[in-house]
Amino acid sequence: MNKFQIIAPGKVILHGEHAVVYKKPALAAAVGLSTKLLFYPQPESDVAIFNLETLNCTFEIQLKQFNDFIKDIREKYPENKLDCTAKLLEDVRAVIAKQFDGSTNNSPKYQQSQKTFLAIYYLLAGAVLSAPSELTLKSGFKIHIDTELNIGSGLGSSASFGATLAAAFLLITGHFDEKSYLKLENRALISQWAFESERIMHGTPSGVDNTVVTYGGMLRFVKGQGFQSLNIQRPLNIMLVDSRVNRSTADIVAKVRHLWETFPKVIDSIWDACEEIVADAIPLYESFGNAKDDSVKFEKLERLFQINNDLLKAIGVTHPKLEQIFAIAFKRGFFSKITGAGAGGFAVVLLPENYESNEVYWKLKEELESAGFGVQSTTAGGEGLRINDLDD
């Protein structure tokens, strides 16, 4: 096996957050910030080492013990290759629980590492058991993972992490090679295993994050119905502004549900309006880059951003810190909105094409930073997961 690198972006929701929970479409896009996985073969070793830079921890899997586990699973479920991931997950849980057994550490960081190790072990076992030919892991390797994404803030860091791991394990177990991973069925396989990792991190993910980070671009997504990729000409410039207010997506989704249960007709009409925003926004995103002058279309999109944000405010998912971001951006002539669950997290600001040559952009960045916000200018709609062979 060669040394290789896998890069997977994070995601941003452009429109339809919250409404998507109620089966309305959402528009999501790959962001230009990513997770990078480096794979180093270690032919003389019998250990798989995982060095997770952002979590500042290292995990090891002894290949002998892992191969024994795989043998047990094959004996336990003889004829079905791997059509029951739930059973496998339970067996992997038991192995991981044994390894973490005896610890009285209940800190969130420790729980997080346990979940992460579970995801790694489960994806590796899944890739081996579903491999085209029956195999065991014969020689060791080292995997290093680092990310430009803020973890746990709605930018899809967990899906991006899961997708890089899934792709690495599927590659080393012969599901595809460094070129054929781009085939639709192979991308679907990566996305499916990244979804499995999301199930460990979240419980009931919608599937949008693993899909966007794997395929890239911009896509329209309806819960339970799959997705369609938009035919965009170029990625959109955006600024991601971190309010630095922590929140739990699950709590906010529950609060919104309570509001919906209290005023179903009012809130349903907001979801209908969000659906119309998605419908009006798609042709705008698809036509940017077609004409010499996109400014009229850009102004239309700015208005849609504003309307979308006002609808999100109406369901109570803003925050004084987000309001401060919107006010600073508006004062400088930029339009912005909540992205994701809201009540903290990130705001997304629309940036015009040549924003870096615009003095006002630099003033906006400076003002947001001196107000204590985190600012990252990037793109929405860029490339999805990719694999680079580093021995070429």
Ligand SMILES: Nc1ncnc2c1ncn2[C@@H]1O[C@H](COP(=O)(O)OP(=O)(O)O)[C@@H](O)[C@H]1O
């Ligand atoms: N680069 C990474 N290295 C290790 N674990 C990661 C990484 N990125 C994400 N994770 C895992 O994903 C979890 C964050 O998932 P989540 O709370 O859904 O945030 P997000 O919205 O960023 O996906 C982390 O607790 C960690 O377990």
Ligand SMILES: C[C@@](O)(CCOP(=O)(O)O)CC(=O)O
């Ligand atoms: C609020 C919601 O629509 C998006 C959650 O966004 P995020 O992953 O916190 O960015 C919830 C969901 O789609 O599951």
